[in-house]
Amino acid sequence: MKKYWIIFKNSLQINFTYRFNFFASIFYEGLSLVVFAYIWLSIYRGGGVMGDYTLSGLMFYYVVAVFIRLLISGTDVGWTIGDEIREGGISIYLVAPISYIKMHLAKSLGSIFARLVVFLPIFLYILFFVKKDKFNFLVMFVFFVSLSLGYMINFVIGYLVGISTFYFGFVMGLNFTTQKIVQFFSGMMVPLGLLPLFWQKIASFLPFRFIVYLPNRIIANNTSYLEIGKELMIGLIWLIGLLIFAKLVHKGGLKRFEGEGL
Amino acid sequence: MSRYFNIWLRQLKNGLSIRMIHPINFFVMCIGVFLEMSITFIFLQVIFKFVNNFSGWSHSEAMIVVASYMIIEGLMWTTVSMLGGLSRNVRTGFLDVLLVKPINTQFIVSVWSSDPEDSVRLITAISILFFNVPNLGLSNFQLVINGLLYVVLMVDAYFIVYSIFLMVKSINFWTVQGWSIHMIGEKIVQSSMYPVDIFFHKIVRVVFSTIIPLAFIATIPAKILIHGPRLDLAIYSILIALIFFYVSHKFFLFGLKRYESASS
Numbered sequence: 001m002k003k004y005w006i007i008f009k010n011s012l013q014i015n016f017t018y019r020f021n022f023f024a025s026i027f028y029e030g031l032s033l034v035v036f037a038y039i040w041l042s043i044y045r046g047g048g049v050m051g052d053y054t055l056s057g058l059m060f061y062y063v064v065a066v067f068i069r070l071l072i073s074g075t076d077v078g079w080t081i082g083d084e085i086r087e088g089g090i091s092i093y094l095v096a097p098i099s100y101i102k103m104h105l106a107k108s109l110g111s112i113f114a115r116l117v118v119f120l121p122i123f124l125y126i127l128f129f130v131k132k133d134k135f136n137f138l139v140m141f142v143f144f145v146s147l148s149l150g151y152m153i154n155f156v157i158g159y160l161v162g163i164s165t166f167y168f169g170f171v172m173g174l175n176f177t178t179q180k181i182v183q184f185f186s187g188m189m190v191p192l193g194l195l196p197l198f199w200q201k202i203a204s205f206l207p208f209r210f211i212v213y214l215p216n217r218i219i220a221n222n223t224s225y226l227e228i229g230k231e232l233m234i235g236l237i238w239l240i241g242l243l244i245f246a247k248l249v250h251k252g253g254l255k256r257f258e259g260e261g262l
Numbered sequence: 263m264s265r266y267f268n269i270w271l272r273q274l275k276n277g278l279s280i281r282m283i284h285p286i287n288f289f290v291m292c293i294g295v296f297l298e299m300s301i302t303f304i305f306l307q308v309i310f311k312f313v314n315n316f317s318g319w320s321h322s323e324a325m326i327v328v329a330s331y332m333i334i335e336g337l338m339w340t341t342v343s344m345l346g347g348l349s350r351n352v353r354t355g356f357l358d359v360l361l362v363k364p365i366n367t368q369f370i371v372s373v374w375s376s377d378p379e380d381s382v383r384l385i386t387a388i389s390i391l392f393f394n395v396p397n398l399g400l401s402n403f404q405l406v407i408n409g410l411l412y413v414v415l416m417v418d419a420y421f422i423v424y425s426i427f428l429m430v431k432s433i434n435f436w437t438v439q440g441w442s443i444h445m446i447g448e449k450i451v452q453s454s455m456y457p458v459d460i461f462f463h464k465i466v467r468v469v470f471s472t473i474i475p476l477a478f479i480a481t482i483p484a485k486i487l488i489h490g491p492r493l494d495l496a497i498y499s500i501l502i503a504l505i506f507f508y509v510s511h512k513f514f515l516f517g518l519k520r521y522e523s524a525s526s
Contacts, residue, residue, distance in 0.1 A: 176295075
């Protein structure tokens with residue numbers, strides 16, 4: 001465990017060293033939020049209503065979505081692992097007494113933690129300011145549980161894309177395409193409840209909704225605990241299934257690995 | 263001039279050759295680009311599921327704005343890779359090699375890399391345009407006149423976006439780090455994807471028409487195509503493109519003086 005703790009701390013230090021990325025991400029995600037805010041404001045000013053969402057509800061949805069995106073966009077696991085396999089860098093870890101997936105998880109957690117230190121106070125401030133009447137510690141706790149679940153699912157998907165390099169040689173396209181699919185079906189771009197029924201049905205069969213949509217529903221505090229519990233269980237089953245699949249893909253991939261790039 | 267054109271063509275060919283080393287990856291990239299575009303169109307679909315007009319724009323008109331933005335975006339990726347060559351060469355120190363070449367540095371840095379898979383953007387956006395223009399009810403004569411002016415404004419828009427990216431990416435001379443800088447440029451330019459009429463506060467609209475001329479990237483070309491020629495807007499567009507191109511060139515040269523050849 002100690003070795004992963006050191007990797008985690010190193011990742012944390014690296015993230016704090018390159019502070020420019022933090023401020024830049026606040027700027028560009030803030031800009032993106034402003035554009036979305038204007039889109040919805042202009043619709044509601046014109047008398048339109050987006051489904052069951054009030055204007056403030058929709059705005060809050062995007063604040064939460066941006067917060068989640070700020071957290072998970074710190075590391076591109078698929079790209080990093082893909083590069084390591086393609087350039088042969090993975091060989092160092094194959095002979096070391098270390099789990100490859102745990103090492104990358106520790107790195108990724110370091111990045112997330114650094115981002116949490118910066119963005120969580122801002123998020124909590126907004127949360128308390130906007131949802132003062134509905135601010136509830138139990139909801140907050142369940143929100144962070146679902147956030148962790150969503151983060152883990154996103155991580156394993158990225159990991160799977162990365163280790164696909166064993167089979168495809170170069171996964172830049174797969175990584176890009178997967179990111180777009182995640183972006184859409186996680187509810188990052190538009191709440192899944194607003195999508196046409198066809199897309200909603202597809203989204204309900206996929207694990208991406210646990211990344212943004214479910215945490216958002218939880219913090220909006222208008223879903224029963226029974227339903228949340230059911231959703232979290234399904235998410236957990238997805239996570240376990242993805243982890244097993246990743247293990248099989250990794251094992252099969254290692255048999256094909258030829259140390260190219262060494 | 264023909265030497266520059268040949269170099270640019272050679273770089274485009276190189277870009278395609280690099281991508282085709284992994285043909286499956288190239289085709290998956292094309293699918294990814296198409297998906298990215300589709301998401302935006304579905305987003306518009308969602309909006310028009312609940313409202314009939316979007317800040318005064320009908321569905322077809324809004325689609326023309328988005329398609330216009332995507333044409334510019336597609337051109338920027340396909341021809342100069344959103345100036346990815348600039349940040350990469352600054353970060354790796356390879357700019358040293360380019361500086362001593364007997365060619366304009368800004369030019370070679372700009373055309374250094376290209377993303378041929380983004381031609382999918384161009385094809386899809388032009389198709390969307392062709393599907394939606396007939397819904398505008400324009401006569402053939404109007405279509406030719408509006409269309410010609412639209413092309414002129416789109417050329418201006420290309421240079422405006424190029425200039426914005428050149429200025430933003432020149433910040434790399436100070437920061438060296440590339441990805442965040444790219445995201446800043448991308449998000450600024452992406453703000454022009456939807457009609458600028460959504461920015462109903464006058465001050466915001468003035469900023470997006472002058473300081474960061476987002477209005478001239480997609481909304482104004484689309485307006486000209488839909489509603490007919492406006493000489494004042496056409497002149498403004500050309501002037502803004504020229505001013506931005508000049509200022510960005512000066513800023514690039516200013517940044518270049520700060521280049522410290524890190525990592526070389």
